[in-house]
Amino acid sequence: MSGESNEIRFSQKAKDRLAWYLTRYPTRQAALLPALRLAQEEFGHLTHPVMDYVAGQLELPPVTVYEAATFYTMYHKKPVGEHCVYVCTNVTCFLKGADQLLEYLSGKLGIRPGQATADGKITLFSVECLGNCDKAPTVQIDDDYHDCVTTESADRLLEKLR
Amino acid sequence: MPELILTKDLDVPDYHRLAGYRSRGGYGALKKALDEMTPATVGAEVKKASLRGRGGAGFPAGTKWGFIPAQTEKPKYLCVNADEGEPGTFKDKVIMERAPHMLIEGIILSCWAVGIHHAYIYIRGEFVKARKILQAAVDECYAEGILGPKVMGKEFCLDVTVHAGAGAYICGEETGLIESLEGKPGKPRIKPPFPALVGLFGCSTVVNNVETLAFVPHIIERGADWFLKIGSERNPGTRLFGVSGCVVKPGVFELPMGTTLREIIYTHAGGLPEGRTLKGVIPGGVSAPILTPDEIDTKADFDSLAAKKSMAGSGGLIVIDDSVCMVRLLARIARFFAHESCGQCTPCREGTDWAFKVVSRIERGEGQPGDVDKLASIATSFAGITICVLADAAAGPILSFVQKYREEFDLHVTEKRCPLENKAPSRPGP
Numbered sequence: 358m359s360g361e362s363n364e365i366r367f368s369q370k371a372k373d374r375l376a377w378y379l380t381r382y383p384t385r386q387a388a389l390l391p392a393l394r395l396a397q398e399e400f401g402h403l404t405h406p407v408m409d410y411v412a413g414q415l416e417l418p419p420v421t422v423y424e425a426a427t428f429y430t431m432y433h434k435k436p437v438g439e440h441c442v443y444v445c446t447n448v449t450c451f452l453k454g455a456d457q458l459l460e461y462l463s464g465k466l467g468i469r470p471g472q473a474t475a476d477g478k479i480t481l482f483s484v485e486c487l488g489n490c491d492k493a494p495t496v497q498i499d500d501d502y503h504d505c506v507t508t509e510s511a512d513r514l515l516e517k518l519r
Numbered sequence: 520m521p522e523l524i525l526t527k528d529l530d531v532p533d534y535h536r537l538a539g540y541r542s543r544g545g546y547g548a549l550k551k552a553l554d555e556m557t558p559a560t561v562g563a564e565v566k567k568a569s570l571r572g573r574g575g576a577g578f579p580a581g582t583k584w585g586f587i588p589a590q591t592e593k594p595k596y597l598c599v600n601a602d603e604g605e606p607g608t609f610k611d612k613v614i615m616e617r618a619p620h621m622l623i624e625g626i627i628l629s630c631w632a633v634g635i636h637h638a639y640i641y642i643r644g645e646f647v648k649a650r651k652i653l654q655a656a657v658d659e660c661y662a663e664g665i666l667g668p669k670v671m672g673k674e675f676c677l678d679v680t681v682h683a684g685a686g687a688y689i690c691g692e693e694t695g696l697i698e699s700l701e702g703k704p705g706k707p708r709i710k711p712p713f714p715a716l717v718g719l720f721g722c723s724t725v726v727n728n729v730e731t732l733a734f735v736p737h738i739i740e741r742g743a744d745w746f747l748k749i750g751s752e753r754n755p756g757t758r759l760f761g762v763s764g765c766v767v768k769p770g771v772f773e774l775p776m777g778t779t780l781r782e783i784i785y786t787h788a789g790g791l792p793e794g795r796t797l798k799g800v801i802p803g804g805v806s807a808p809i810l811t812p813d814e815i816d817t818k819a820d821f822d823s824l825a826a827k828k829s830m831a832g833s834g835g836l837i838v839i840d841d842s843v844c845m846v847r848l849l850a851r852i853a854r855f856f857a858h859e860s861c862g863q864c865t866p867c868r869e870g871t872d873w874a875f876k877v878v879s880r881i882e883r884g885e886g887q888p889g890d891v892d893k894l895a896s897i898a899t900s901f902a903g904i905t906i907c908v909l910a911d912a913a914a915g916p917i918l919s920f921v922q923k924y925r926e927e928f929d930l931h932v933t934e935k936r937c938p939l940e941n942k943a944p945s946r947p948g949p
Contacts, residue, residue, distance in 0.1 A: 381678075381680045382680075383594075383720055384701065384702070384720060386701060386702035386703070387700060387701050387702045387720075388702065389702030390682070390683065390684070390685050390699065390702060391682070391683065393685070394644075394683065394685065417702075421702075421703075424703070424704055425702060425703060425704055428687060428704035428705065428861075429644075429684070429685035429686045429687050429704075429705075430685070430686035430687065431644045431645070431685040431686035432685060432686075446851075447606045447805075447851070447855060448606050448607060448764075448801075448805055448837055448848070448851060448852060448855075449606070449607055449763040449764050449837055451848070451851050452764045452765060452837075452839070452843065452848075453764075485604075485606070485688065485855055485858060485859065486604060486605070486606035486607070486608075486688075486805075486855075487645055488603045488604065488608060488609045488612055488643065488645070488646070489609055489612075490606070490607055490608070490609050490761065490763035490764075490769070490835065490837075491609055491761065491762070491763050491769035491770045491771065492769075493763060493769075497645060500647040500648075501647075501648075502648070
């Protein structure tokens, strides 16, 4: 583990960003959520060595970092594909056919929610309310929301990721 | 047409930018307050306006500010609750994306009134677009001297930090939010002490919702007496109602508090699609107990909905038509609460999961005699005995669905199947 963690280092840009975050809070721990987001952007997902590195940067016990990282759904503890596709299946999206949409995407990609395609391109997720209920069903791809998604528009969205 | 307050100028070009906001008088209320008023008179005006919290509980913002001790040795903080995660709610996003400066002006006025020098906007992690727009607006304010060491050139310093969550419904609960901001899992705290005395970083803290704060500049500019004339008794002002589900025109509608559910659904959201009839409406986000069609003449304000044993909550109406299986819908709601229970209180952690399992087996046609009563008794057993209200929020839908659609639950058990021929939601796709 120590051999691996030696190779884990924030880019200069991430270091500058973290330094800025640290100016915004009276405690170093308060910068943990932003720091974990940075780490995920830099390293793809949060391995134990990555979380240990974040702990070192914030002078926190590693367990404090594990505890936060495992509590929140947006931190990936396992490797994810190049793109993440999140299908909202909560109440309004459910009323608008989100279950069928998720099943369609699952079949088309040949994976279950939580899995990545064999080529490592796409990971599919079923998620709780995205707060975009007037445009249900909503699909989030990476950072972007897509409104009123149908099987046809989902096909087009996936095409762009290939 | 009823008077619009928050959404009047949303279509002004570049309203999300400082120039666009200023072109419609933006930051005029702040200037008026700083030039002509004192922090105490700003607080008094908001208190007089009876501005009730638009996040869910409806607690008067001015009264909340009044709980903050005037003199403290430690700093005081404002946490802006922009975690908008209550299913069926999508109105704070509209303010953050299209009128971020209105929120910031409300933040500055509130901080000035209470003597706060740092505000944190806790925005849910998924709202990346809103976060970028909000951050750009904050940056503009620093560049123009609206935020920073001298707000508008006055002896008042204020920092605003946009802080992203990372995916957890419970962080919308005010003490869960505070824990999360401190870099911990968002597990709610035992109250008392309330955040007003021991909040963020152990300091006195105000937690206000986005929409609530966005009203503050308008109240300061036009006065509490004007605000009190809008809306219903003890529920002044307008509200952003989000309507979704089985309606022709889902969206956000700004209407006076006290507008009836019927008017919101049929006049503003276009009613139900042809051939469909109303089966129920969840009036304030998924935590709010469901109302039946004969209850929709109720005014959508905090007190009227509480009198119907439901709640105005977040103002998100979810409309349900006759094609929807209520058992299946409740199973979906129960799954949500089981997933989002933070796990620290045993009754909630175990009870929400147990309820989900029981309603799921009823839905699959595997329910045993007595299961429907068991479901209600599980919900009754975990409500009201936990640190926060997530357990109560989980119990409300279970108890109201079982009570109001009992026959449908019983039929699933006796016939071992769904009595509705079309089990699937009515219209896959939009």
